Amino acid sequence: MRLAELSERSGVSTATIKYYLREGLLAPGHRVSATQADYDDAHLRRLRLIRALIQIGRVPVATARQVLAHVDDESLGQTIRLGAALWEMPHEPEPDESDPETAVVRAEVDRLLERLGWSTARELGTLSPNHRVLTATMVRLKHLGYPVDADTLLPYAQELGRLAVLDLDRLEEWPTPGEKVEAAVAGAVLFEPVLLSLRRLAQEEESARRFGLE
Amino acid sequence: MRLAELSERSGVSTATIKYYLREGLLAPGHRVSATQADYDDAHLRRLRLIRALIQIGRVPVATARQVLAHVDDESLGQTIRLGAALWEMPHEPEPDESDPETAVVRAEVDRLLERLGWSTARELGTLSPNHRVLTATMVRLKHLGYPVDADTLLPYAQELGRLAVLDLDRLEEWPTPGEKVEAAVAGAVLFEPVLLSLRRLAQEEESARRFGLE
Numbered sequence A, B: 001m002r003l004a005e006l007s008e009r010s011g012v013s014t015a016t017i018k019y020y021l022r023e024g025l026l027a028p029g030h031r032v033s034a035t036q037a038d039y040d041d042a043h044l045r046r047l048r049l050i051r052a053l054i055q056i057g058r059v060p061v062a063t064a065r066q067v068l069a070h071v072d073d074e075s076l077g078q079t080i081r082l083g084a085a086l087w088e089m090p091h092e093p094e095p096d097e098s099d100p101e102t103a104v105v106r107a108e109v110d111r112l113l114e115r116l117g118w119s120t121a122r123e124l125g126t127l128s129p130n131h132r133v134l135t136a137t138m139v140r141l142k143h144l145g146y147p148v149d150a151d152t153l154l155p156y157a158q159e160l161g162r163l164a165v166l167d168l169d170r171l172e173e174w175p176t177p178g179e180k181v182e183a184a185v186a187g188a189v190l191f192e193p194v195l196l197s198l199r200r201l202a203q204e205e206e207s208a209r210r211f212g213l214e
Helices: A003-010 A014-022 A041-056 A061-072 A078-087 A100-116 A119-127 A129-143 A150-172 A177-211 B003-010 B014-022 B041-056 B061-072 B078-087 B100-116 B119-127 B129-143 B150-172 B177-211
Strands: none
Touching: A003 A014, A003 A041, A014 A041, A041 A061, A041 A177, A061 A078, A061 A177, A078 A177, A078 B177, A100 A119, A100 A129, A100 A150, A119 A129, A119 B177, A129 B177, A150 A177, A150 B150, A150 B177, A177 B078, A177 B119, A177 B129, A177 B150, A177 B177, B003 B014, B003 B041, B014 B041, B041 B061, B041 B177, B061 B078, B061 B177, B078 B177, B100 B119, B100 B129, B100 B150, B119 B129, B150 B177
């Protein structure tokens, strides 16, 4: 398809598509003449992902470029490729190493991972931004007077482990490794708001079940 | 305790405490002289909640005042009181009623709730901001080319229903209805970032289990 059709089918203006091409987010089309290029379904899919990252995920363009570089890197194993793309996404808060509580809370996170038997999470440790964000968030809660410990988090983590099985099952439905990684990135950005709304609805339901509705 | 001790124990400066008093977020202390007031553990607890709302939840002061008014309203039943406090929190996105997809997606949300047997969620319907946010988010995903339907969401909602049982169990540990509502508000603001980090760790674990780690 030509640029005009790519624009129409993706809902992204031709000016914005040209910007993404210049910024290296989108691969060039296949040249058919000195002034025209041809685009295919891979371009359309990539444009969809760029919109998700930038419009919903509010990921900066430079970060989006790094995420997409990992999406395209076929030399990486599947776990690393999935991880690398997601690890490039913005993460905050980062732990404050000058705060003595950080070491205390980190030990509590490791105790939780040990009880869960999550060996990957323990091997990756603070290499994983998710480990760091969890630690930093728990330090903040502790300072605010709402500490959470491994005992409290254990049953939640077990339920979330079951949700992760569903996530990976959905991912496996995509035919190619590249599409799997694309779907993982899109899912991280777009699916979390859906889950948070569903979680609140579930709480309302459970609350009404226990306390009634008047 | 006096203002200085309240400040020290809460970690909130006396100037900020005075601001919260003026804004009606914190109830006045018990007057012991023309210039001095006495504060108790309820003040300390409330200050903790105000910090959670404003510093972590980034809730505007006027909104925090409305949330806290519901926390304190003993005339309301427990479910309504919990709901009212949480419903006052900022919610976005809101559905765009001029978009024809909104009605289509809303019917899909209702189909999901029916299959779940969540009668409260269906009775409350669009009265609940959670119903509206879920609909609006799903409309955005659909326009971005990542539609999710009731079939996809059903198993997630069932897992989140089990998490909600844990949430309410934790809430029931608080002795008074007022403390329960306080804990629910704090949990909504503070606990979600913890769950999102745990979810990503769970995904890494499951990914390594399936695809290995190289």
